[in-house]
Amino acid sequence: MEPKLNRKRAQFVLAKIDQILDWERRVNGDRDTRFVELGRYLCEVRGGQYWRLESLKSFDDFLERRFPGSRRKAYYLMSIHERLPKQVRSQLKEVGWSKATELAKLARRQGQKLDCAKWLHKAKTLPFDPFKQEIERALNGPDAEPWEIIYFKLYKSQLPVIEQALETAARMLGSDRSRGYCLEMICADFLAGANSQQDDPQALLNALYRCFCLLPDVQQIGFLERLRTAA
Numbered sequence: 001m002e003p004k005l006n007r008k009r010a011q012f013v014l015a016k017i018d019q020i021l022d023w024e025r026r027v028n029g030d031r032d033t034r035f036v037e038l039g040r041y042l043c044e045v046r047g048g049q050y051w052r053l054e055s056l057k058s059f060d061d062f063l064e065r066r067f068p069g070s071r072r073k074a075y076y077l078m079s080i081h082e083r084l085p086k087q088v089r090s091q092l093k094e095v096g097w098s099k100a101t102e103l104a105k106l107a108r109r110q111g112q113k114l115d116c117a118k119w120l121h122k123a124k125t126l127p128f129d130p131f132k133q134e135i136e137r138a139l140n141g142p143d144a145e146p147w148e149i150i151y152f153k154l155y156k157s158q159l160p161v162i163e164q165a166l167e168t169a170a171r172m173l174g175s176d177r178s179r180g181y182c183l184e185m186i187c188a189d190f191l192a193g194a195n196s197q198q199d200d201p202q203a204l205l206n207a208l209y210r211c212f213c214l215l216p217d218v219q220q221i222g223f224l225e226r227l228r229t230a231a
Contacts, residue, residue, distance in 0.1 A: 028098075035097035039081035040089075042074055080104045087116040095123040102135045109139060185211060 045051060051062035063071040080097075081089065083104045092100050103123060107114050122134055154162065169182035188208060215223060 029096065031097070033093055033096065035077060036081075036092040036095075036100065039077035039097075040092075042078050043081055046078070083107050085114060085116050088120060091120055095120065098128055099123045099131055102132050106135055106138055 045062065046059045049059070051059055054062070054065075056062050056065070060071070063074050067074045080101055081092075084092070084100065084107050088095070088100075088103060088107070095103070100123075103119060106119065122131055126134065165186055166179055166182050169185050170179075173182060173185060188211065212220060212223065
């Protein structure tokens with residue numbers, strides 16, 4: 001049965017939701033601007049050796065004081081700022097930090113060939129998700145597969161085994177391959193060994209096809225000959 005509609009309460013709740021979402025947008029926008037400024041100022045501190053004002057011996061000592069236990073974050077903010085061309089850096093406040101991180105990926109790939117005016121216009125006019133998709137298409141081509149980030153917990157004792165497996169797969173597949181791609185190949189190898197064709201043979205076939213495409217032409221021909229012999 002449909003509950004009786006309490007219009008007064010419904011209006012109050014919906015208004016509260018809109019207020020919270022509006023607050024979140026303002027906070028995110030302010031955070032984007034602050035991160036832009038922080039990256040720029042950190043670069044200036046390092047370049048001008050401003051840490052001497054506090055009688056510190058090095059820039060690392062300055063970061064240790066300001067970012068205890070997380071200097072990597074500071075270097076990350078600086079690297080994004082430095083990686084972008086001057087035309088983009090001068091307008092980062094209008095673009096925002098989230099979009100700047102995506103632009104930096106493209107700047108790193110294209111270097112001097114980056115069309116700054118074109119991508120600045122897209123960054124200013126597009127919402128974040130469509131803009132990120134544009135960056136992905138520019139990096140991986142128009143037929144790039146959709147993707148998603150997956151989170152799960154690992155114990156510290158598990159990390160060495162996982163890192164070693166990923167590094168071994170990267171050496172076999174090529175260092176330019178992403179860790180996600182290496183993980184897929186490890187899983188494909190496990191599925192092949194576990195003989196799980198009855199569960200989802202198409203998933204295994206897709207993974208094996210990716211492996212096949214990585215082989216040089218001579219080895220692809222040899223692999224096909226072995227398949228014919230086995231058949």
